[in-house]
Amino acid sequence: MNVKRNASAVWNGTIKEGNGHLTTQSTTLSKTQYSFNSRFAEGVGTNPEELMAAAHAGCFTMKLSLDLTTAGYTPDTLETSATITLENGVITTSDLVLKAKVPGISEEEFQKIAAGAKADCPVSKAYNLDIRLQATLV
Numbered sequence: 143m144n145v146k147r148n149a150s151a152v153w154n155g156t157i158k159e160g161n162g163h164l165t166t167q168s169t170t171l172s173k174t175q176y177s178f179n180s181r182f183a184e185g186v187g188t189n190p191e192e193l194m195a196a197a198h199a200g201c202f203t204m205k206l207s208l209d210l211t212t213a214g215y216t217p218d219t220l221e222t223s224a225t226i227t228l229e230n231g232v233i234t235t236s237d238l239v240l241k242a243k244v245p246g247i248s249e250e251e252f253q254k255i256a257a258g259a260k261a262d263c264p265v266s267k268a269y270n271l272d273i274r275l276q277a278t279l280v
Contacts, residue, residue: 205263
């Protein structure tokens with residue numbers, strides 16, 4: 143299966159005083175504002191790191207669902223948060239925190255499948271950074 147998705151960015155002005163907007167193919171983001179403040183402070187709008195975190199959390203969670211289902215388990219709930227860290231101009235880490243309710247699975251099997259999903263989800267493979275996972279069965 144070959145899937146292509148796209149997004150576009152427009153920026154006006156200098157890095158600190160300027161601003162821009164992002165639009166995705168699906169229009170889930172439609173001229174969504176981003177700026178220096180939304181990236182490096184607490185300004186209104188999104189930023190690249192937040193979008194990377196959303197992509198990683200979503201991809202990992204879908205891959206985990208696939209892997210659990212393939213192994214014969216039906217997850218009730220998989221909740222993942224991802225935190226992307228930008229340090230000194232370099233994106234260094236993605237921290238995934240998973241809370242999962244998966245009936246009938248052992249802790250050992252759960253950790254093995256979760257680690258595999260972390261390593262094998264397409265976004266994990268695309269990111270050149272340290273990926274850490276804290277996985278908890280609830």
